[in-house]
Amino acid sequence: MIRFIAVRLLGAIVVVWLVSVVTFLIFQIVPTLSHTSPVYYYIGKIPFPPDSIQMKALTHRFGFDLPLYAQYWHFLSGILFGQTITDGVSTPIQCSAPCFGYSFRQHQLVGTMMATAAPVTISMCIGAAILWLIGGVAVGTFSALKPGSLVDRVGMTGSLAAVSLPIFFTGPLLLLIFEYTLGVLPDVSYLPITQDPAQWLRSMILPWVSLAFLFGALYARLTRSNMIETMGEDYIRTARAKGLSRPTVIVRHGLRAAITPIVTIFGIDLGTLVGSTVITETVFNLRGLGYLSIQAIQQSDLPVILGVTIIAAVVLVIANFIVDILYAFIDPRVTVY
Amino acid sequence: MTTPLLAPAFRADGSKRPFLEVKDLRVHFPTADGLVKSVDGLSFELERGEILGIVGESGSGKSVTSLAILGLHKGSNAMVxxxxxxxxxxxxxxxxxxxxxxxGSEMGMIFQDPLSSLHPFYSVGTQISEAYLVHTKVSKKDAKAEAIRMLEKVGIPNAPNRYNDYPHQFSGGMRQRAMIAMxxxxxxxxxxxxxxTTALDVTVQAQILELIKELHDELNSAVILITHDLGVVAETCDKVLVMYGGQCVEKGLVDDLFYAPEMPYTWGLLRSMPRMDRDRQTRLTPxxxxxxxxxxxxxxxxxxTRCPFTDRVDGDKCRTVHPDLQQGATPGHEVRCHIPTAQRQEIWLTEISPNL
Known part of the structure; x- marks a missing residue:
């Protein structure tokens, strides 16, 4: 088991490292291709004429005249060991590991910006995930028990509708109903759960519901097809022949087997979602990682884009890692070595 | 036990009911292509301590019958x-x-393919003690002890350790033993x-049959053995029921069926079975x-449609009149055939038996 975890962990680290290399390279190549200095993407402006002494000094200050591997090492060692950031004029800023650099646009450490934004996104994703997993699996299971019945038809038509509607439709619709028409969920800004759980919950309900609506639909369809297949298996017949009650047969024997592949998809979905909440955050005006990245892209704020990309990749890799480990426990046939 | 189920063990005419009585059982499945009559008017009786063999080709309704006895068609679209x-x-x-x-408590069932019939995600032991816990009010610990005792009884070596193994860690024979324990x-x-024994190799087959017989003797239970292996029937059963196209075409004691069969289909089955005492050059007759x-x-x-003896019956009776199940040469031996009993016996003695 330990060996299995170690091997998977090593693989995860390699993937994260590769992602860091690729993102770093992309953001080095872009300035070269667009014939601007990387300095522009770093501080957001070209303060001096190109080829001037001052510009050369700045390029040197940020290390853009170093070979690519040295620049990468500077970037990586910053994340691993921290670094001191200086523009040569102001007081140097001590940035401890993991240091993703400094946003000269926002005059803030990227790490600090992400630390403020991440809880918003994570609250949103985890809450939505719990909701869609429970809702989707429940709808799928009930649909599967009597295929073709009214419950099944309503469930499947509903989920087809849900999966076809994008967040920028369901989101404003929910806002229109619950915030503007009924007024039951007045516009509240996000507060961390540690500060005010009630307001945190109120600000999160609508994003959760609209995300769960979208994702839950897929889970309902998946659960239904898996469940129909499982309920036709020989071991379900055995369970019935033993005299087990219907709920036991359905949940302990049927759902237990049908849910296994769903766990895999759940891990990947959750991991992907953390890095792709832009639309939801924009619709509900939440300042999460998605909002942070879209703002950084608009402002060509390279350090922030780099930071968010790497964090999103790390979350996805961790989610997959957990699923791998979990799978060994859920499915005893998975060989652990 | 609920009272409405406790119907008298006597028939309306005052005769005592056998332990198991199946009367005019029909299991039909409505499908898009039409009504599938998997079992059509099957009747038989079985007492405690008896072993009944049901033989027939695939799709003759053997398994559907057994599922009906366990009431496993309830909740499906089958019409029973x-x-x-x-x-x-x-x-x-x-x-x-x-x-x-x-x-589980009154009637237990052993299925054909023990790998697909056991849940892949639960240990063998858990699945066995689960069966015990449904019907017995005992602690999980006692259920586990009972399951281990059962595993030992069916011949699983090192049962306390194997209790925690998953079905895929068992060999085919051990899985079937575990199914029997369950x-x-x-x-x-x-x-x-x-x-x-269908999914098992021959040496293991013999062990499993021996085990079923042993446990049968010990519990004095009634056993229905569904198979298409006539050798297994001859060795194990007291009575045999031959099924064809969802109907019983011949039933009787094992000796009747093997030494004086009267139905052309049964003859066909016997002719297509290899025998030790036959000349090795002789081809089987399918x-x-x-x-x-x-x-x-x-x-x-x-x-x-497949009977080679339809010309022995006057007129077109075989194609137009559905024969009833009637008593053959001996009491308890019933045959569904238009050929008169005496003529059937003659055909068996002169044409079939010598060529087996």
Whole structure:
């Protein structure tokens, strides 16, 4: 088991490292291709004429005249060991590991910006995930028990509708109903759960519901097809022949087997979602990682884009890692070595 | 036990009901292509301590019959009619919940493919003690002890350790032993074994059959052994029922069926079976054609499309008149055939038996 975890962990680290290399390279190549200095993407402006002494000094200050591997090492060692950031004029800023650099646009450490934004996104994703997993699996299971019945038809038509509607439709619709028409969920800004759980919950309900609506639909369809297949298996017949009650047969024997592949998809979905909440955050005006990245892209704020990309990749890799480990426990046939 | 199920163990005419009585059982499945008549008017009786073999080709309705006895068609789209009396209780009309109470406790079942019949995600031991816990009010610890005892009884070596193994860690023979342990842990009075040895190699087959026989002797239970292996029937069973196209075409004691069979289909089965005492050069004689469609069951005798003896019957009776199950040469031996009994015996003695 330990060996299995170690091997998977090593693989995860390699993937994260590769992602860091690729993102770093992309953001080095872009300035070269667009014939601007990387300095522009770093501080957001070209303060001096190109080829001037001052510009050369700045390029040197940020290390853009170093070979690519040295620049990468500077970037990586910053994340691993921290670094001191200086523009040569102001007081140097001590940035401890993991240091993703400094946003000269926002005059803030990227790490600090992400630390403020991440809880918003994570609250949103985890809450939505719990909701869609429970809702989707429940709808799928009930649909599967009597295929073709009214419950099944309503469930499947509903989920087809849900999966076809994008967040920028369901989101404003929910806002229109619950915030503007009924007024039951007045516009509240996000507060961390540690500060005010009630307001945190109120600000999160609508994003959760609209995300769960979208994702839950897929889970309902998946659960239904898996469940129909499982309920036709020989071991379900055995369970019935033993005299087990219907709920036991359905949940302990049927759902237990049908849910296994769903766990895999759940891990990947959750991991992907953390890095792709832009639309939801924009619709509900939440300042999460998605909002942070879209703002950084608009402002060509390279350090922030780099930071968010790497964090999103790390979350996805961790989610997959957990699923791998979990799978060994859920499915005893998975060989652990 | 709920009282409505406790019907008298006597028939309306005052005669005592046998332990298991199946009367005019019909199991039909409506499909898009038409009504599939998997079992059509099957009747038989079985007492405690007896082993009944049900033989027939694939799709002759053997497994569907056994599932009907366990009431496992309830909740599906199958239409089940007729009567099944088990120890004075009627099963066809009973509710799912009433039959559920009998499953495992009164009647146990061993399935054909033990790998797909065991849940892949639970340990073998857990699945066995689960069967015990449904019907017995004991602690999980006691159930585990009982399951280990059962595993030892069916010959699993090192049972306390193997208890935690998963089905995929067991060999084919051990899995079937575990299935038997699961089916017998509540000591059911009726055991249905649906092709219990089909997925196993020959040496293991013999062990499993021996095990079923041993446990049968110990519990004095009634056993239904479903198989298409006539050798297994000859060795194990007291009575035999031959099924063809969802109907019983011949039934009787093992000796009747093997030494004086009267139905052309049974003759065909015997002729297609290899024998140790036969000249090795002799070719087996298969039954020509294929089993009938259960949607468009042939009119007249179900076997008429493949029967080589239809010319022995006057006129077109085989194709037009459905023969009844009638007593053959000896009491208890019943045959569904238009050829008169005396003529059938003659055909067997002169044409079939010498060529076996």
């Amino acid at each position: 009619t007729g009567e099944i009396w088990l120890d004075g209780r009627e099963i066809v009309a009973a509710t799912e919940e009433e039959v559920r109470d009998l499953r 089916a017998l842990i509540c000591q059911p009075q009726l055991l249905i074994a649906d092709e219990p 039954i020509p054609g294929s089993p009938p469609s259960l949607i468009n069951v042939p009119s007249g005798c179900v076997f008429n």
